[in-house]
Amino acid sequence: MTAAFSLHDVTLGYDRHPAVHHLTGSFAAGSLTALVGPNGSGKSTLLKGLMGLMAPLDGRLERNGLRQSDIAYLPQQAEIDRSFPISVIETVLLGHWQTIGLFRPLTRTLRRQAEEALVAVGLGDFGRRPIASLSAGQFQRVLFARMLLQDCPVILLDEPFTAIDTRTTADLLRVVARWHGEGRTIIAVLHDLDQVRESFPDTLLIAREPVGWGATTEVLRAEHLFRARQMAEAWDDRAEVCWRGVA
Amino acid sequence: MDLHAALIQPFIEFGFMRRALAACLALSLGCGPAGTLLVLRRMSLVGDALSHAVLPGAAIGFMIAGLSLVVMSFGGFIAGLVVAGLSGLVARVTPQREDASFAAFYLISLALGVLIVSTHGSNVDLMHVLFGTILAVDDASLLLIVSIATLTLFILAVIGRGLIVECFDPGFLRAVGGPGATVHFVFLVLVVMNLVAGFHALGTLMAVGLMMLPAAAARFWAGEVATLTATSSAIAFASAYTGLLLSYHVNLPSGPAIILVAGGVYIVSVVAGPRGSLWARFLPRRHLEA
Numbered sequence: 001m002t003a004a005f006s007l008h009d010v011t012l013g014y015d016r017h018p019a020v021h022h023l024t025g026s027f028a029a030g031s032l033t034a035l036v037g038p039n040g041s042g043k044s045t046l047l048k049g050l051m052g053l054m055a056p057l058d059g060r061l062e063r064n065g066l067r068q069s070d071i072a073y074l075p076q077q078a079e080i081d082r083s084f085p086i087s088v089i090e091t092v093l094l095g096h097w098q099t100i101g102l103f104r105p106l107t108r109t110l111r112r113q114a115e116e117a118l119v120a121v122g123l124g125d126f127g128r129r130p131i132a133s134l135s136a137g138q139f140q141r142v143l144f145a146r147m148l149l150q151d152c153p154v155i156l157l158d159e160p161f162t163a164i165d166t167r168t169t170a171d172l173l174r175v176v177a178r179w180h181g182e183g184r185t186i187i188a189v190l191h192d193l194d195q196v197r198e199s200f201p202d203t204l205l206i207a208r209e210p211v212g213w214g215a216t217t218e219v220l221r222a223e224h225l226f227r228a229r230q231m232a233e234a235w236d237d238r239a240e241v242c243w244r245g246v247a
Numbered sequence: 248m249d250l251h252a253a254l255i256q257p258f259i260e261f262g263f264m265r266r267a268l269a270a271c272l273a274l275s276l277g278c279g280p281a282g283t284l285l286v287l288r289r290m291s292l293v294g295d296a297l298s299h300a301v302l303p304g305a306a307i308g309f310m311i312a313g314l315s316l317v318v319m320s321f322g323g324f325i326a327g328l329v330v331a332g333l334s335g336l337v338a339r340v341t342p343q344r345e346d347a348s349f350a351a352f353y354l355i356s357l358a359l360g361v362l363i364v365s366t367h368g369s370n371v372d373l374m375h376v377l378f379g380t381i382l383a384v385d386d387a388s389l390l391l392i393v394s395i396a397t398l399t400l401f402i403l404a405v406i407g408r409g410l411i412v413e414c415f416d417p418g419f420l421r422a423v424g425g426p427g428a429t430v431h432f433v434f435l436v437l438v439v440m441n442l443v444a445g446f447h448a449l450g451t452l453m454a455v456g457l458m459m460l461p462a463a464a465a466r467f468w469a470g471e472v473a474t475l476t477a478t479s480s481a482i483a484f485a486s487a488y489t490g491l492l493l494s495y496h497v498n499l500p501s502g503p504a505i506i507l508v509a510g511g512v513y514i515v516s517v518v519a520g521p522r523g524s525l526w527a528r529f530l531p532r533r534h535l536e537a
Contacts, residue, residue, distance in 0.1 A: 051422065068424045075418055084287065084415040085471050094412060097423045102409045130470065150423075 003064055004029045004154055004185040005050055010059035011242075012042065012049040018057065019045040021209045022244060027187060029153075032180040034200035034216065035189045037228055041207045043189045044076055047156045050187070069098050072150045074143055076158040076189070082132060082139065089127035091142055092117055095149025117145040122171050137168040144175050155179060157188040161195070173199055193220060207231035257495045263382050264491065267501065270384045270392045270448050271487030274457055277396035277441045279480025280403050282462030283472070284434065288414045291459055292346065296353035297435075298442045298455035300330035302360030305451060310367060316387050320443050323451070327439035330356050335432065360451075381448040381501045382494070388447045395444040399437050406430050411472060449502040456506035457483050464513040467520025482512050 003026035012020040020042035027033055027050075035043045048054045049061060051073045092114045093106060100106060118124055121141040131139065140160065147155060157176075161169045177199065179186055190196050196203060196216060203219040205211040207228040212219035258264045285294045304326025305319045312318035330352045337348035384392070403410070409430040412420045420427045438458075445454030461482035462475070469475045490505030519526045 053421075068422075071422075073422045078416065079418040080416045081414070085475065086411070086415055087471075091415075094416070094419065097412075097420075097425060100408075102406065102426070 002029045003027060003062075004031075004066065006062040006064060008060040008062075010049065010061050011057045012045050012054060013057050014045075016057065017239065018042075018208065018242070020049065020206065021242075022059070023206070023210050024059075025204075025210070025213050027185060028202075029185050030180075030183045031202050032176070032186045032200055033188070033202040033204055034196040035187055035204050035206070036191070036193070036196060036220070037206040037211070038231060041228070041231060043206065044158050046206070047073070047158050047187065047189065051156060066154060070152055071154045071156060072147045072152040073156045074147065074158060074160055076162075078143070084131070086131055087127065088123065088129050088131055088134070088142055089114055089118065091131055092145045092149060095146040095151075098150070113149060114145070117148040118142075120148060121145045121175060137164050140164055140172065141168065144172055148175070152184070154185045155187075157186070159189050159191070162191070169195075193225075196220065253496070254492065257492065263384075264495065266384050266386070266389050267381045267448075267491055268488065270381065270389050271457075271491065271505070272484055273389075273393045273396035274441075274445055274448060275461075275480045275483035275487060277399040277444065278458040278483055279461065279478075280476045281399065281438055281441050282458040282483075283465065283476045283479050284410060284414065285438065285459065286462045286466065287472070287475075291463070293349050294438060294442070294455045294459055296334075296349045297327050297331060297439055298445075298451060299360070300353045300356040301327045301439070301442055301446060301454075302451045303356055303363055304329075305446065306360050306363040306367070310363065316391065316447070320391060320447070323443045323446060324439060326356060326360075327442060328436065331432075331435040331439060335435070380450075381491070381505070384448060392444045392447060395440050399441060402433065402437060406433055410434055449505065453502050453506050456509060457487065460506065460509035460513050461486065464509075464516040464520075467516040467522050467524050470522060483509065486512055 006026040007023050010020065010023045011018045019040075023046070035046065037043050045054070049056060050063075051071055052063070052068060089111075093110070095114070095117070096106070096110050099110065115124075115127060118127060121144050123138065123141050123145065126134070126138070126142075131142065134142065144160075160172065164172070173195075176186060176188070188200070190200070197220060200216055202214065203216040204213045205219050205224055205228055208231055211228045212221075212224045258268055282294070285291055301323040304322035304324065306322075307326075308315070308319035308322025311322075330349075334345060334348040334352045337343055337351075338345040409420070409426055412425065413427045413430050417427055419425075441458060442451075442454045445457060448454075449457060461479040464482050465475050465478035469478045486509035487505050490508040491501060493499055493508065494501035494504040517524055521527065
């Protein structure tokens with residue numbers, strides 16, 4: 001099986017302090033992986049590394065021919081100005097950016113696709129509403145509709161269901177399952193372990209260092225979860241230079 | 248005095264009033280969208296900073312070439328760009344945010360400008376330029392102002408989509424590989440250009456007034472980017488027209504008259520506009536069923 005991302009002893013971090021330490025492995029193309037770990041364990045950092053928003057401090061991260069435009073990314077705290085005067089349908093239409101760019105026109109087909117995406121996330125009648133009038137859950141649905149249009153082979157979701165009610169979560173999980181069925185590679189940062197066991201075949205459990213990576217039932221075992229909880233949250237200002245893996 | 252004599256006659260009778268009105272129309276068309284985008288990007292004070300930053304460039308231009316429209320405009324434009332560029336650079340390569348770096352560089356620029364002005368300050372022509380001479384706009388200045396407005400509208404039409412996305416969701420634009428930084432810089436160049444156009448009419452001190460006051464007022468009347476832009480341009484032009492008439496009939500200096508009318512429109516909008524004004528807040532209409 002081909003890999004969407006291959007990591008060889010990758011370390012990612014800030015100011016030389018590792019947030020993800022010596023991670024080796026690969027995300028198979030078409031896999032649906034939950035990224036699980038305590039707060040501060042490097043989950044978001046790993047997604048940023050995969051997205052190419054930060055370069056590894058050490059090691060090699062291969063994206064195996066994926067271009068930036070092949071990856072859709074839903075950040076945990078999007079820098080979105082929710083008071084901006086823009087409508088729901090216009091927000092969704094941004095998902096066509098690769099097609100329309102700065103200059104090309106929005107055709108009727110593209111508009112129809114945006115309306116269909118809104119229906120798919122259960123917001124069929126919301127097109128003309130300003131985004132400022134939406135609840136957090138409705139807004140998350142809008143962002144999923146936008147990702148539907150982006151039509152990317154790889155989708156990275158950073159805590160997509162945090163502060164979202166169960167009904168919205170269930171609806172959006174169906175969208176994720178549909179993407180999985182279409183053969184896309186999906187990596188999602190999650191906290192709800194029951195949800196992971198139910199909907200995600202693969203899991204990567206990290207606590208700065210990788211704790212387990214593979215089939216969800218194998219990874220989410222008690223001893224792994226216990227080990228993940230032992231991780232020290234703060235970094236050490238007087239930490240020694242790490243020479244692991246250097247001959 | 249009948250209405251025709253009060254509202255139209257001055258513009259028919261005097262060429263300088265017609266040129267002033269045409270200059271204001273052009274300024275309003277360029278400043279409306281530029282101001283609206285500054286407000287939406289939460290960069291209202293950056294406009295202010297850039298308008299002060301233009302000062303030393305215009306003053307140096309005057310020292311070199313006297314009252315030359317081209318040299319002074321060019322000097323102002325370069326000074327504005329230098330301040331915008333250095334502020335942006337500091338914000339990108341250090342942890343300092345853009346508001347702080349803009350404040351730092353515009354203050355340096357302003358102090359430099361005041362220094363140059365005060366050492367050459369006895370000159371009446373120079374004071375005219377610094378405090379505005381809309382009624383003395385000649386054909387060359389009018390041509391410059393109109394060219395800048397035309398170029399502004401054209402460039403905004405080209406980069407508009409990117410500018411709005413960069414403003415609304417910069418992370419998304421980065422993620423899809425859109426030209427965020429380029430669009431941002433081109434926009435700052437446009438703002439400086441419009442401030443240079445404005446200082447011929449209103450002076451460097453008040454050029455930013457016709458850009459920010461109408462845009463800030465429009466927020467209480469309109470709720471979409473397109474209508475906000477149109478409303479700001481309309482308010483800017485109405486203020487300019489009223490201000491010119493006031494200055495003609497009551498014999499006030501025209502620059503402050505125009506900006507004060509725009510300020511009056513802003514205050515009325517805050518109090519009584521249909522969207523989010525004090526009126527809507529303290530005298531709410533009864534809630535709906537669903």
